[in-house]
Amino acid sequence: MRVTRFPARAEGLADRVAGFIAHLRMNGWVLGPAETAATLSAMAAVDATEPGQVRMALRALLAADADSWKQFEPLFDAYWFNTGAIRHSEAKAHVRTQSARPLIWQKHLNDHKGPDGGAEESAAPETPDTRGDDDSAEGTEGRLIATQTQALTRRDLRELMDDETLRAAEQAAVRLARAIRDRRSRRQRQATKGPRLDLRRTLRASVARGGEPLDLFRKRRPERPVRIVALADVSGSMTIYARPFLAFVRGLVGADARAEAFLFHTRLLRVTPALRDTDTLRAAGRLSLMAEGFGGGTDIGGSLAKLYDGYGRQFDRRTVVVILSDGYCTGTPGALAEALQKIHRRAGRIVWLNPLARWRDHAPVAAAMKAAAPHLDAHLPANTIEALAALEAEFAKL
């Protein structure tokens, strides 16, 4: 049976409880002295010699949301049962990469050798192992570890991030994001602090006051912010555009707290948190971890389908999906069209920024673009920084 061992220096229960609160605080919980006192009174309200009861009681008391509710168990065990490290999942992932490295290397070398590898991967039934790696691509914390093994062979995004000219792309994006985001409705709605009086409502309320307009109601034009979802293609054919496009996406995301950013090649990676990171060095580091697969093949249809499955529910009529890609795709045009159609049903607008659109003989080259065209609201050229900056006028029309 597991027993709590008190260190010799601890003076009693209160001391240990204070230590537990400090332990939680160290793990990022926001707890004040009031919580320590409440913890002690909670322990008086239950049978404090029963670990199960204390666990449930303290969890109800100290957890503040669904995340901390789930974190509590291991943290509790770590402190009261001296189990030490709490990062079970990460530790496991680490051991796996260490012991089975040759095998895993083998797999990834096969998987990502060339453009064909990606198509094969999406077609073949997934083994549990590749599934795990797929998850790692989602970009949530702790799951990045799986990509660490692959990052060595991949391009370091640090080179892609620090360039002077990139600032121009980013600024163009910020202006663009503002142009489409700041929309105000023409209608007026009631608001507590509006610039104008809502006469209709004020008069109606005055009836209850015997005809005296005592309650003044105000109204304003509500903001209808447009949400941007940006997807940048970082496959082999887009390599030369990857730097400015990444800066561009960063600008789009940085300008608005609700925007989301994704990179895709043979799979889709959510990079919003990494691009929002104010510490540029850390952001570059985080992106490098995700950069595995850069410069390989593209599966636009598959990536868009994944976007729809994972995030489609968040789209609404005020969402603008911006896709930055040349349209060269190893997937079938049919799959691309289907994915775009699905997204279009939920999102307000789909804009495709294509670095090749200016080329005269572009249309026949990419069959995928032909299939995609009916589902796009705009297909705009984006081969130079100037072209990106010039998009502002086009976006304002959307």
Place this chain on the structure above:
Amino acid sequence: MTPHLDLQSQLALTGYVADESVAMALHLSGALGRPLLLEGPAGVGKTEIAKALAQVMNARLIRLQCYEGLDASHAIYEWNYQRQLLAIRAEGAREDALFSEKYLLRRPLLEAISQPEPPVLLIDEIDRADEEFEAYLLEILSDFQITIPELGTIKAQSRPRVILTANGTRDLSDALRRRCLYSYVDYPDRAAELAILKARHPGLEPKLAKQIVAVVQALRAEDLEKKPGVAEMLDWAAALAGLGINDLGTDRAAVQATLVCILKTAADRDAAPPEMVERLIGKVA
């Protein structure tokens, strides 16, 4: 018998099968006099907890359903202007008579703190109300008193047991979370769900009950827009029982027709086509 298990079995008597940790949270909220915030997916019985608790305590349940634009005049109190006007016109009422309890409309929050016996105050879907309302609520929840300028401060005669529920429509403020005990209510596991079904539909064939729970649990694992909650499961069970179906395996067509009880969007109907449901039923039948 420990107090929280005691509470759990009392809740079970009212027909509510509570998780042990929920029972503990309820017990603590009573012992410490703190509000309890319940979060979790829709349809897991968050609102039912308050109803069951009111029944156990034999107390009045006062419910405040939150919505966007909910303001103090709908949640706390309002003057009955029409009656005041009538009183002026008809009786020539004096001013101090106009602002008396007689013309005060008590809304749920004021109602809750002016009860002689402690009631259960359920503030449902708090995340739908605006942030300003949350600030009002904080004041009331910490002091249990309401100030009406014309009347003065009304102190709580008894402390209501406050239960808040949230669905995650918007993030709640840290201040509110800090004042509340917290419990995350998830979908019940197979055994618990079976117990709920037994408590609510005692007459159901044990075999059918097992099948229903197994299918619903399997459906929750699928990628659905609206996962069927406990309420939907109970509806479905009632529908099946009403049709006189004793085994999901026998009358497939009727079973398919009753799926409207648990699959509630067109997308989910597509995501769980008849063949898939057949397969699920085949597995459990």
